Every structure is written in C-alpha cells, then in structure tokens.
Amino acid sequence: MYLSEKGLEVEAAGTGAEGLAAYHKYHPQVIILDIRLPDISGLDILKRIMETDHNAKVIMITAYHDMETTIEAMRQGAYDYIHKPIDVDELDHAVTKSLHIADKVHAIPHLLQDDQESGVRHQIVGKTPAMRALFKTIGLVSRNRATILVEGETGTGKELIARVIHESSLFNDQPYVTVDCTTLVDNLFESELFGYERGAFTGATETKKGRLELAGEGTILFDEVGDLPLAMQAKLLRFLEYREFIRVGGTKTILSPARIIAATNCNLGDLAARGQFRQDLLFRLRVIAISVPPLRERLDDLPELVRFFLHKINRDLGATVTQVEDRAYAVLRDHSWPGNVRELKNVLIKSVLESRGSVLLADALKTVLAASSGDQPPVTGSASLDDLEKSHILKTMAETKGNLSAAARLLRISRPTLRKRLKLYGLNHPDPRNA
Ligand SMILES: Nc1ncnc2c1ncn2[C@@H]1O[C@H](COP(=O)(O)OP(=O)(O)OP(=O)(O)O)[C@@H](O)[C@H]1O
Ligand SMILES: [Mg+2]
Structure with missing residues (x-):
C-alpha cells in the first residue's frame, strides 16, 4: 500500500x-x-x-x-x-x-x-543495529577483494571479524594467514613477509616462503598495524602500491593477490595526525573501514553473548550452568567493560567456576568483577609499566566518561598531573569542555 x-x-x-x-x-x-x-x-x-x-x-x-x-x-x-x-x-x-x-x-x-550448508565456522554474536550493520558490510565485502581496515578497542572481536570475513568470502578455501605487527622487528619484516632465498643471509640454509606467499589467493591479516614502526610502514606501503615483492636475496618478482585486512585498537587517524602513522598508508588500508563498537555501547547484546559463552563454557569446561539470575544482567549492564567481549568471556568463565548449581548468580558476577577490576584491560604478554599506567588511565577516563576531575580523584593525582600524563601518552583529551 x-x-x-x-x-x-x-x-x-x-x-x-x-x-x-x-x-x-x-x-x-x-x-x-x-x-x-x-x-x-x-x-x-x-x-x-x-x-x-x-x-x-x-x-x-x-x-x-x-x-x-x-x-x-x-x-x-x-x-x-x-x-x-x-x-x-x-x-x-x-x-x-x-x-x-x-x-x-x-x-x-x-x-x-x-x-551453503556448512555455514560459517566462527560466529560473531550480536543483534544491535551496529552489529547488524557490520554483518551487512561483511556480506558485501565477501564478494570482492578490497582492502579492509578493522578498528576497535581491545577485545571487541577484530580478529574474529577478520576470520569471519575470510570464511564468508568467495575464496574461503584459500589460506588465511596472520601477521602480528608487534613482533616484526626491523630486519625480520622483509624475511617474514616476503620470504628469503637460500644463502640470502647467514642462517638462511634453505629457501623459505614469506607470509604473503603463504597467503596465496587467500586472506592476510596485519594485526595491530598501528604498532608498525614508521620504517616498516614505508615498506608495507610500497608493497600495497604495487602488490608485488621479491624474496630477500632473490630476483624474481612475485605478485600477491591476497586480500589484505588490517586490524588495530589505536585510532590511526589520531596517530597519523601526530606523525606516528603514515597518512598515505592509512589511505591505502582504509579502502573499506569497519569500526567495531565497544561493548558498553551495545549492552543490548549482553543476553545473547552471555548465552553464547555459557554454552561454550558448559561444553568446554563440563559446567552445567543453564540459567542466569535476572539480577545478573543488571550487574553486567553496570560494568564499563574496558576489555570488551574478551573481558566478558573471562568474567563468565570465572563466575561459572564460582557458581555451584545451574544458575549463574549476580553475586558470583559481582565477586569476580570486583576482584578483576584491578587488572583490566587485559594486557597480553609482558607490558611495560608505562603501558600499564596508560591503560589504567584510559580505563579510568572511560569509567568517568572522560571527566578529568573525577578521573584525577579516582587516580589520586592532581588534574594538571593527569593532563600531563594524557599528553605524554598521546591521549588526546576526549572532551575539551572538561579540560
Ligand atoms: N561479537 C562476538 N561474538 C562472539 N565472540 C566474540 C565477539 N567479539 C569478541 N569475541 C571473542 O572475544 C575474544 C576476543 O576477540 P578478538 O581476539 O577478536 O579481539 P580483538 O579485537 O582482536 O582484541 P585485541 O585488540 O586485544 O587484539 C575472542 O575469544 C573472540 O572470539
Ligand atoms: Mg586482536
């Protein structure tokens, strides 16, 4: 009508x-x-x-x-x-x-x-409009090989999304290869990425294919691309421009048709503005941008995520938690989730282990959240004191919704000190009205 x-x-x-x-x-x-x-x-x-x-x-x-x-x-x-x-x-x-x-x-x-029958192996859980829009984008990009930049806070599921993009693409029978940019120290970049010929350098006893070659016609994920040092950004850019490379010590030019996905929990735009990330590289990577919203902005996904993880936990840990106390959702909604979905998953595992019967109790969640509030966001691997301080400041700023005074009070430092730290860590103050 x-x-x-x-x-x-x-x-x-x-x-x-x-x-x-x-x-x-x-x-x-x-x-x-x-x-x-x-x-x-x-x-x-x-x-x-x-x-x-x-x-x-x-x-x-x-x-x-x-x-x-x-x-x-x-x-x-x-x-x-x-x-x-x-x-x-x-x-x-x-x-x-x-x-x-x-x-x-x-x-x-x-x-x-x-x-069609086999469906996708990895599952991204979510029903909120933001997540539905994300699924739509994944469906659209599955039909092409465009370069994709996935941006989002830690634990929002960037790696998972990269996998699902690959699994739902037309070339999902091709390899899926990950490169952790945080580990690519200087002289490793080229040999890791492009491979090397026998005798190219001491220790190169045989020819080895690099990640790009291994990815073939599949997908290659550059994880934590914001951590790539500038010198290597230039090399990556050169590759992206020509889509070809030469093994270290080799002469043959190899073309790479692999789909490139880059993931980062930094704001690359900000990094670029500060000269820490090449604008031209950002431009090449952000052909299609996927921005994953933090969990605190899609709390309506909580029930489904909880159901999903409880199912997994029951299966993997032999637990039998099948019900969730109503009050538990209120507890979950109250938390700010600086570690996002990963944090939720960890909190649920601990809470299930705390619970005896078949009901996930609000009190069990409260206990776990109170105990873990000191170590969020989860830091993978060893982190420097500066990193810990930075993430703690970030977390506090998130908790106080960017209110400088409130954050300073919680951190028990003065406002000028907090401002100095924010500047030192290159954390632009989110809301200048509070400054
Ligand atoms: N929407 C979701 N549905 C189901 N599981 C999810 C979802 N989002 C994240 N996860 C799970 O949470 C965990 C963290 O996700 P992932 O490693 O993809 O995060 P990330 O964004 O790459 O984090 P980081 O920036 O710290 O590397 C994984 O176990 C992942 O499977
Ligand atoms: Mg990741």
Whole structure:
C-alpha cells in the first residue's frame, strides 16, 4: 500500500512459487523478498533470481536477523537487507536507493552454492543495529577483494571479524594467514613477509616462503598495524602500491593477490595526525573501514553473548550452568567493560567456576568483577609499566566518561598531573569542555 501510494507499480505474491512466477512475468526493477515463506526458502528464491539476472535488486526481509542469514543473503547478491518489524522509512530508503542506482553493478557470479550448508565456522554474536550493520558490510565485502581496515578497542572481536570475513568470502578455501605487527622487528619484516632465498643471509640454509606467499589467493591479516614502526610502514606501503615483492636475496618478482585486512585498537587517524602513522598508508588500508563498537555501547547484546559463552563454557569446561539470575544482567549492564567481549568471556568463565548449581548468580558476577577490576584491560604478554599506567588511565577516563576531575580523584593525582600524563601518552583529551 505504501509503495503504491508513492506511485510505484506493485505486484504482491503470497508464496515463493507465486513470487517466482510474478518475477518472470513482470521483470520488476526491485524485488522485496521475505526469507521465511510457506513453500520455498527466500534464500533459494534469491539464488534463482540472481542466476537469471545477477544485477537484480533484491531487498531481503526477515525476522531472523542473525549473522548467518544476513551474510548469506548479502553474499548471494541481495541488494539490501531489512529486518522485521518493517520500518517503512527503512524500506522506503532501500527501495529508493535501489531504483536510483546505476545499472552497472558488477556482481561476481555466485560460486559457492555447495558451501551453503556448512555455514560459517566462527560466529560473531550480536543483534544491535551496529552489529547488524557490520554483518551487512561483511556480506558485501565477501564478494570482492578490497582492502579492509578493522578498528576497535581491545577485545571487541577484530580478529574474529577478520576470520569471519575470510570464511564468508568467495575464496574461503584459500589460506588465511596472520601477521602480528608487534613482533616484526626491523630486519625480520622483509624475511617474514616476503620470504628469503637460500644463502640470502647467514642462517638462511634453505629457501623459505614469506607470509604473503603463504597467503596465496587467500586472506592476510596485519594485526595491530598501528604498532608498525614508521620504517616498516614505508615498506608495507610500497608493497600495497604495487602488490608485488621479491624474496630477500632473490630476483624474481612475485605478485600477491591476497586480500589484505588490517586490524588495530589505536585510532590511526589520531596517530597519523601526530606523525606516528603514515597518512598515505592509512589511505591505502582504509579502502573499506569497519569500526567495531565497544561493548558498553551495545549492552543490548549482553543476553545473547552471555548465552553464547555459557554454552561454550558448559561444553568446554563440563559446567552445567543453564540459567542466569535476572539480577545478573543488571550487574553486567553496570560494568564499563574496558576489555570488551574478551573481558566478558573471562568474567563468565570465572563466575561459572564460582557458581555451584545451574544458575549463574549476580553475586558470583559481582565477586569476580570486583576482584578483576584491578587488572583490566587485559594486557597480553609482558607490558611495560608505562603501558600499564596508560591503560589504567584510559580505563579510568572511560569509567568517568572522560571527566578529568573525577578521573584525577579516582587516580589520586592532581588534574594538571593527569593532563600531563594524557599528553605524554598521546591521549588526546576526549572532551575539551572538561579540560
Ligand atoms: N561479537 C562476538 N561474538 C562472539 N565472540 C566474540 C565477539 N567479539 C569478541 N569475541 C571473542 O572475544 C575474544 C576476543 O576477540 P578478538 O581476539 O577478536 O579481539 P580483538 O579485537 O582482536 O582484541 P585485541 O585488540 O586485544 O587484539 C575472542 O575469544 C573472540 O572470539
Ligand atoms: Mg586482536
């Protein structure tokens, strides 16, 4: 009714079969398709439509707005995705956009029919709008090889996202390789990344392939890319520009078609502004930007995350916690989660071990949260005192929502001292009004 009133010609179908018949009869400019139909799955219909016309504009509608259906629908070429209950503005927006879009859309023919049943192995849990938008992006990028930058605080799931991107891509049968940029000390960069020929240097007793070569036509993740020293940023940039490299001590130029994903918990824009990260490299990496929201900004995901982790914990630790005390959610919502989802997972493991029966108690959570408040965010590996101080200051600033006075009080230092520390660690004060 709404679209008709707008002056569009609308044909409605009650079943999948009717819909397909109508599609072939009318060749509509836009198809609005429910996933759950009485006869055929909407995903199957989508597939058939895309086989007939891979430029078809199909907007999927479903009540099952979970990660897998969204990714699957986008991967199969759905133009957009809208969830129930239908928001007319959202629908209107999607329809208008699809009508205006230039006809030249290059959808890659769908190659993955046989993979449909297996689904994705890693699961990103989340239902909040921000997470749904993220799933949509993952679905869209699964159809190409564009370079992606994943930004987000520690423990928000950047590595997990990189994996899911690979697993849902058209080349998910190719290798997935990770490079931890924090460990790439100077002379290791090239030999690790590009490999080396036998005799290239002392100790090079045989030819070794580098990570890029190992990644082949798959995906390579540059984790913690913000930690890459400037000298190596230049080398990475050179590679990104030409997409080719030479093994150390070698002569042959090797092309790398691998998809590049970079992840970081730093704000690269800020680092670039301070001259610690190359602007041109940032530009090359941020072809597609995925920004993962911190857990405190999507507290509505808590119940599902808790269910997901409890299931895992029961399975892995042989625990039998199947219920959650109502009050427990209030406790979880009250926490600021500086360590994000990783922290939640750890807190749940400890709390389950604390609980005796089959119910996760609010008190158990409180005990664990109180005990661990001193060591968040979790620091991986050994950290310097400065790192600990920096992360503690960050955490306090987050807790006080950036209020300088309150943070200084909690840290028992003066405001000028706090400001000096923030500056020293290059932590721009988030809200100048408080300064
Ligand atoms: N949305 C999510 N659903 C399910 N599990 C998640 C989610 N987000 C994070 N996790 C889990 O939390 C843990 C931390 O995630 P991950 O290692 O991907 O974080 P990260 O952003 O790379 O952190 P860091 O910046 O510290 O490296 C992992 O065990 C991951 O599986
Ligand atoms: Mg990580």
